[in-house]
Amino acid sequence: MEFSSVLASRNSVRAFKDTAVPEALLEALLGQALQAPSWSNTQPYHVAVARGPVLADLREALGERFRRASKLSRAPWYAKLLAPFSGALPDGDFKPILKYPDDLQPRRVATGKGLYRHLGIAREDHAARDAQMARNFAFFDAPVAMFLFVHKGLGHYSTLDAGIFLQSLMLAATDAGLGTCAQGALALWRSPVEKHFRIPAPYKLLCGLSLGYPADDPVNQFRPQRISVEQLCLPPRQARGNDQ
Ligand SMILES: Cc1cc2nc3c(=O)[nH]c(=O)nc-3n(C[C@H](O)[C@H](O)[C@H](O)COP(=O)(O)O)c2cc1C
Numbered sequence: 001m002e003f004s005s006v007l008a009s010r011n012s013v014r015a016f017k018d019t020a021v022p023e024a025l026l027e028a029l030l031g032q033a034l035q036a037p038s039w040s041n042t043q044p045y046h047v048a049v050a051r052g053p054v055l056a057d058l059r060e061a062l063g064e065r066f067r068r069a070s071k072l073s074r075a076p077w078y079a080k081l082l083a084p085f086s087g088a089l090p091d092g093d094f095k096p097i098l099k100y101p102d103d104l105q106p107r108r109v110a111t112g113k114g115l116y117r118h119l120g121i122a123r124e125d126h127a128a129r130d131a132q133m134a135r136n137f138a139f140f141d142a143p144v145a146m147f148l149f150v151h152k153g154l155g156h157y158s159t160l161d162a163g164i165f166l167q168s169l170m171l172a173a174t175d176a177g178l179g180t181c182a183q184g185a186l187a188l189w190r191s192p193v194e195k196h197f198r199i200p201a202p203y204k205l206l207c208g209l210s211l212g213y214p215a216d217d218p219v220n221q222f223r224p225q226r227i228s229v230e231q232l233c234l235p236p237r238q239a240r241g242n243d244q
Contacts, residue, residue: 013142032169038161044153044157048199055143061195066136068088069090092188119132144210146208148162148208162206170209178212181210183208183210
């Protein structure tokens with residue numbers, strides 16, 4: 001594909017076919033993503049690649065945790081007191097974002113509302129919204145899920161490097177006719193992933209990724225809006241006309 005077409009056609013895929021991804025292709029994509037630049041070329045990341053029975057076990061374990069968490073969120077306050085013993089609380093390495101900054105919240109809301117409207121899910125239909133959210137933990141039926149870990153010793157810089165790596169991987173996958181969905185949701189619980197992979201002590205679970213062949217499903221046609229280049233670029237301190 002033309003590079004500009006790869007950039008333009010990558011979008012978050014939230015429904016996958018069950019077609020397997022050949023191991024050699026997966027390895028080639030990861031190899032391409034390793035071309036990503038990183039701070040002093042430290043490449044401060046690891047990925048845990050889940051397929052087959054490991055993927056099935058993670059789907060079950062994460063799905064169960066999400067069910068418990070969602071039940072707990074609707075429980076009365078006295079039941080919430082027992083939350084630490086419920087097995088529902090996230091045990092991820094980074095705190096989930098509970099409150100978004102005021103200037104970013106409208107974009108988040110517009111994207112969330114846009115997705116539900118696109119799917120015909122009414123705002124007050126909590127069961128349907130929950131069911132859509134639960135799809136995250138089934139990896140949207142993808143045959144491959146990845147969990148991205150970053151070295152805590154480089155602070156923000158390893159997060160930056162991991163982001164560049166992740167986008168490189170997603171673009172390489174797009175170029176190969178595959179679809180991806182980056183998923184912060186897959187970093188909510190670390191213990192189910194740790195059950196299957198040996199994770200070196202300084203590495204923290206940042207994000208997950210579902211990968212596979214996109215299904216012909218309306219959810220994959222959703223295209224959330226972007227800010228304009230004008231909104232992106234900061235204005236100069238002085239307007240041009242006032243330069244003199
Ligand atoms: C770091 C990161 C975390 C994300 N987490 C989730 C997630 O947990 N679930 C989900 O459905 N989409 C998730 N997304 C996808 C975003 O919602 C999506 O990228 C954004 O709405 C723009 O849409 P597009 O990817 O289709 O262009 C995430 C994306 C990124 C980059």
